[in-house]
Amino acid sequence: PAARAGRLEELRRQTLSALAGEPQSHEVFVALQRVAREHRIPARHALELLAGFEMDVSERRYDTLDETLLYCYRVAGVVGVMMARIMGVREPAVLLRAADLGIAFQLTNIARDVIDDARNGRCYLPAQWLREAGIPATELAEPARRPAVAAVVGRLLDEADRYYASSAEGLRALPFRSAWAIATALGVYRDIGRVVRARGARAWDRRAVVSTPRKLWLAAAGGARALWACTGERQASGEPRAADLW
Numbered sequence: 001p002a003a004r005a006g007r008l009e010e011l012r013r014q015t016l017s018a019l020a021g022e023p024q025s026h027e028v029f030v031a032l033q034r035v036a037r038e039h040r041i042p043a044r045h046a047l048e049l050l051a052g053f054e055m056d057v058s059e060r061r062y063d064t065l066d067e068t069l070l071y072c073y074r075v076a077g078v079v080g081v082m083m084a085r086i087m088g089v090r091e092p093a094v095l096l097r098a099a100d101l102g103i104a105f106q107l108t109n110i111a112r113d114v115i116d117d118a119r120n121g122r123c124y125l126p127a128q129w130l131r132e133a134g135i136p137a138t139e140l141a142e143p144a145r146r147p148a149v150a151a152v153v154g155r156l157l158d159e160a161d162r163y164y165a166s167s168a169e170g171l172r173a174l175p176f177r178s179a180w181a182i183a184t185a186l187g188v189y190r191d192i193g194r195v196v197r198a199r200g201a202r203a204w205d206r207r208a209v210v211s212t213p214r215k216l217w218l219a220a221a222g223g224a225r226a227l228w229a230c231t232g233e234r235q236a237s238g239e240p241r242a243a244d245l246w
Contacts, residue, residue, distance in 0.1 A: 004057045012050050019043040039086045048078040056122075063127045065159065068110070069103060069246040071124060076109075077102035084170075087178040096241060097170025101186060103246065104163035108193045111153045111160070115141050115204040125152055146201035153203070157193045164190050166245060169238045171229035179229055184222030188215055 018024050018033040035041065052074030062068045080102030081095050089095060110117070110124045117123060118140040123130075130137060133148045140149060164186060171179045188210050195208040210218070 001057070008050065008053055008057050011053070012047070015046050015050060016043070019046060035086065041082050041085050045078050045082050048074050052076075052078075059122075061127065062124055065126045065129070066246065068107075068124055068126050072103040072106035072110075073099060073246065076106035080105075080167075084174075087174055089170075089173055091173065093241070094170050094173040097167050097173075100163045100241075100245065101167035101170070101182070104160045104167060104186075105189050107156055107160035107163065108189050108196075111156050111196050112192055112203075112208050114149065114153060125156065129155060146204070150201045150203060154197060157197055160193055161190070162242065162245065166241055168225075168229075169241070171226060172238065174226075174230070176226055176230045179226035180223050182222075183225045183229070184219045187218035187222050187225075191218060 014024075014026065014029050015032065018029040019036055021033070021037075024030045024033055032046070036043075036046070052071060055071050055074065060071070062071060077099035080098035080100075084095055084098035089098065114123075114125060123137055123140060125140075127137060129152050130140070133152050135145050135148050135152065139145050168183075168186065171183055174182060191210045191214065192208050195210070196203045199205075199208070
């Protein structure tokens with residue numbers, strides 16, 4: 001634990017140095033400095049990501065959905081915000097949609113990897129939900145608990161779907177090439193959740209993946225969705241973001 005905390009502190013120091021414009025020797029921080037400067041990425045975003053790292057280093061436990069969503073924002077939602085800025089987005093309302101997509105991705109990751117995480121001593125599912133389902137946190141990886149775990153994960157994927165739907169409203173603000181990439185990623189990742197849900201209690205017998213033919217179909221569908229978002233929907237106002245999203 002002390003070594004992990006020390007490494008995190010070093011990452012924080014190097015990040016602050018790069019964002020302050022100081023000379024860098026490591027190629028990662030040379031690149032961070034250049035990209036942050038060119039695309040006007042605020043330092044708080046990079047520091048928020050490191051705060052997400054800290055939640056893992058400190059072995060944080062998550063009692064409520066809000067606490068899980070905070071983790072999801074820090075390790076993935078804020079990455080979506082930074083990527084959106086690189087794609088030219090500056091409007092706060094659109095950056096919120098980018099954060100929604102990152103949160104949805106991370107919720108899907110949690111659903112897919114819940115058993116592997118439990119075996120490594122980590123749990124990102126809200127403890128409140130586990131208590132309601134009668135699942136002791138220490139037994140999360142037990143085969144006998146799989147049906148109950150599948151039900152809790154189904155709740156998490158329902159939540160992810162709300163964020164996927166919200167994030168799609170941001171496509172209209174992107175250039176076509178970026179919108180196509182994001183629409184495709186949205187489709188593929190959402191499909192991972194579909195696979196997990198469809199397998200039920202057997203979801204973790206093998207890793208949930210999207211087949212290559214399915215990915216190709218989703219890439220084509222993403223292109224069509226992006227084209228519509230950048231033409232037919234461009235002038236439309238779209239659905240307002242739900243007030244109860246994180």
